[in-house]
Every structure is written in C-alpha cells, then in structure tokens.
Amino acid sequence: MIIDTLANGGQYIALHPGFKAAFDHLASIDLNALEVGKYDVDGVKYAVMAKDGVSKEAAGEKFECHDKNIDIQVLISGVESMGWKPRNDCKSPKAEYNAEKDVTFYADAAEMYFTLHAGEFVIFYPNDVHAPMIGDGFIKKLVVKVAI
Numbered sequence: 001m002i003i004d005t006l007a008n009g010g011q012y013i014a015l016h017p018g019f020k021a022a023f024d025h026l027a028s029i030d031l032n033a034l035e036v037g038k039y040d041v042d043g044v045k046y047a048v049m050a051k052d053g054v055s056k057e058a059a060g061e062k063f064e065c066h067d068k069n070i071d072i073q074v075l076i077s078g079v080e081s082m083g084w085k086p087r088n089d090c091k092s093p094k095a096e097y098n099a100e101k102d103v104t105f106y107a108d109a110a111e112m113y114f115t116l117h118a119g120e121f122v123i124f125y126p127n128d129v130h131a132p133m134i135g136d137g138f139i140k141k142l143v144v145k146v147a148i
Contacts, residue, residue, distance in 0.1 A: 009023040025144075049143070059082075070124065075120055081135055082130055083112070
C-alpha cells in the first residue's frame with residue numbers, strides 16, 4: 001500500500017508499467033468535473049463514484065482485495081477513511097474468489113485505518129485487503145484499475 005498526494009504521483013510510475021498512463025491521465029483531467037460512471041480512456045480504466053460515506057462496520061462488510069488489478073483510489077472531494085490489513089493475515093474469506101469481478105471478500109476486521117483528503121490517493125496491491133468509503137459526509141472518488 002502506498003499513500004501520497006497526486007502532486008507526487010509521477011514518483012510511482014517506475015513501480016508498474018501501467019502506472020505511467022494512469023498518472024498521466026489523472027494529471028490531464030479536471031477531477032472535479034468528472035461525472036459518476038465507468039470510463040476507458042486510452043486504455044486507462046476507471047470508475048467515478050459519489051455517495052455518502054458509511055460506518056466502519058458497513059465498510060467492513062465489503063473488506064476486499066483483487067488478484068488481477070491494482071487499485072489507485074483518488075479522493076476528489078470529502079474526507080474518506082479506509083481500513084486495511086495484509087492479505088496474508090486474513091483467514092476468513094466470505095466466499096471463493098470471483099474471477100468475473102476480480103474480488104475476494106473477507107470477514108476479517110481491518111488492522112488499521114487511515115484518512116484521505118481531496119487530492120490524495122492510495123495504491124492497493126493484491127496483498128492489500130481494504131475497506132473503503134468510511135466517512136460521515138459526501139465522498140467523491142475515482143478508482144483506476146491497473147491490470148497486473
């Protein structure tokens with residue numbers, strides 16, 4: 001897991017071949033003007049969501065990780081907290097891996113929580129189980145899916 005600001009996004013392009021296109025695209029668009037929906041622009045796949053935050057307990061119901069994609073989650077507006085735990089420490093999958101949706105959900109609890117503010121991002125690798133969208137107010141975010 002990596003947490004930083006979009007202003008520093010270029011520092012991470014050497015970590016994965018898909019990061020350059022993702023961070024270049026993020027730098028070229030007006031995040032605030034994006035409408036909710038799913039996009040595929042020049043091979044950069046991302047989704048924009050906007051809704052009220054949920055409790056830690058509600059977010060824990062979707063404690064998830066992915067096998068085929070790395071998430072770059074960018075907070076556009078609001079304040080968002082997220083739960084995290086290393087995948088190796090998670091022992092209670094709720095079901096088998098869903099290959100179609102590239103997700104495994106766990107019944108385990110997050111080990112730690114952190115908070116993002118507008119203009120900050122987190123990168124979740126397949127070994128990062130995460131519970132997003134925790135907050136008291138309205139949250140608008142963008143999630144880039146970088147294929148492994």
